[in-house]
Amino acid sequence: MLEKSDEEIVCLVQSGKTDFFGVLIERYEEKIKRYARKFLSNKEDTDDIIQTIFIKAYVNIQSFDIKRKFSSWLYRIAHNELVNHLKKRKFFSSFDFDVFFPHSVRLHDNETEKEVNRQEIQKTIDKCLGELDIRYREPIILYYLEELSYKEIADILHLPISTIGVRLSRGKEKLKSIYNKIYGQ
């Protein structure tokens, strides 16, 4: 089963072999849990939401187009679920001018720079992420912690690719200033 892709397993579940859904849970439970924990402090809330996310994925699995990436589709469900949860707690504002206008952002293409950046950012993230605005926190988690591409993040958040670039770049700056404030550097 290990050699089968996510999309092939989804195809099996769609055809009625529902036990294979367990493989997908195994593959994504930790990732989704890690993603959700960055937004939720309560452990019970996190477990309930993880269950809801996988159940929603199962209920709607016939709507999944196997030509697309399953991970992006699942993260999208998780994103929606978390946004709804945070909206109930009034932590989320939906309008953003970053989405309105086009931006010119250089995408990372230099592997060394990307790696150094990633390591540097990961250290900062763990310490300061909780202080960061949700609109910047989410792309930073998906890019630096979940190691997803700009395109995948755009698919999950339903945002323009250029906006992802802007949010990552602003988020990094904000994280640095939060870090400096906390650690007095």
Place this chain on the structure above:
Amino acid sequence: MANNFLKNNIKEQILERIKAKKVQMKPKLLFVLKAAFFALTIVLFSALAAFVISFVMFKARATGIWYAPGFGLRGIRLFLVNFPWYLLIFILIVVATLELLAKKFSWVYKRPLVYSIVGILLFVSLIGFAVSQTAMHPQLFKGVIEGRMPIMGPFYGGRIMQAPLGLHIGAISVINEEGFSIEDEKGKVFNVIISPQTFLPKGRETQEGDLIMIMGEEKDSIISAFGIRRIEEDRDSFFPQFNKHRTPIKLPGNTMK
């Protein structure tokens, strides 16, 4: 260990609920129908926006305000004051709804909002313009005037297609040395006074029977013309109510009878 237990716990719990049929996947047909309904909604909203755009273009002509900017600043002011802005706001609301609907598609959400809004506006405007070039609105308007389409009355009947204050539309009934007289759609006659400052129609000489639009104040059935524009070429499309007053043209064949 504990982590593994919890991990299996969530997986087993979900699989148990699936086996017990407490959780069931929705059938594919439901999503196909949803997608079809979604596509239909987008088509209907686009058609609505295009229809209202073409209606605004038709209404601007049928009420005469379309021709007013040709009379300078005073004409532009009259156009702006009488433009159906409420319909423009309605169009913008429909476009915003279309944008929200279209955001479901990756080729829309992956691009900045300004591109998709401008794209949708251009798309519905082009269709609206194409519709305005067809005989649809003239036919509907004619149908309402002739009483064949009472259902469209709220859109084309009553005061909706009438010229606003300061504009007068009518057919020339008499031409004399001081000016001329016009007859409006109800058959009421107005005397039109021309001054040296009046904007006069360009091109061929105006004749009796020509349909014209006059901008100017009216008092006791006398209009002091600020500007005059011949709209004879638009009579059939935008002013069918004046067709009944038109003197029948005698063709050579008819004179034989």
